[in-house]
Amino acid sequence: MSLASYIGCNIQIPLSDDDDYNDLMYIGDCFSNDYKKRDVKKHQFTTPFVYEVSSHWGIEISKYMDQRTSTKSKKKLIALCEIMDSYLEKGDYFELFSCWIGEEKDKRVGEITLRIDNLNIDLIEMPEKTLVRIEK
Template sequence: MSLASYIRCDIEIPINDDEYSDETFYIGCCFTGEFDLLNVTKYQFTTSYVYEVSSHWGIEISEYMNPKTCVESKKKLIELCEIMDSYLDKGDFFELYSCWVGVEAEKRDGELTLQINNFDIEQIEIPEKTLVRFEK
């Protein structure tokens, strides 16, 4: 199984169609198919544009993770926030949700709201099946 991360926002953003990109982080398909995207849209997000955030492993920040993978997730989250900050206007937001592929329709375990440019990456925890709202 693979951990996938998804984002939802109210604007259309460009995606990278090359799922085998050498980039460490991009917006486009990697693990999921159309059915997975439909389920995460229906069960975890409200509406609008939904994308898989592909990085060859999802974003999860937890004390129970492999330390190397946790550090990589922190870097990916910072990069994601920088990318989304360039697309969003003041008052806008995007949401992030990570889960194992195939369980997108399961009940989420938690919710969290953060300011897109004002959080301490070393002080947050984002385990799988947690919906995070990043506000600008």
């Protein structure tokens, strides 16, 4: 199984070009398909546009993860926030949800709200199936 991360937002954003692919952040399908994105939109998000993000593994920050994976997830979250900061207007937000492929409809384990301009990455606990709302 694979861990996928999805974002939901109120605006359309461009997908990453294959030339832009890197090991840190990519906006476009890796593990998911239209049905999985539809499920996560219906069961998790409040926003109309859904994208899969990350690269070859989702974003999960948990004390139960190994240090290397946790550090990489923190870097991915920072990169995602930098990208989204350029698209969002003041007062807008995007949502982030990570889960194992096939679990897009499952009940959430939690919800948190973060500020894009006050992201203390070392204090964030973001296990799978947590809805994260990131406000600008």
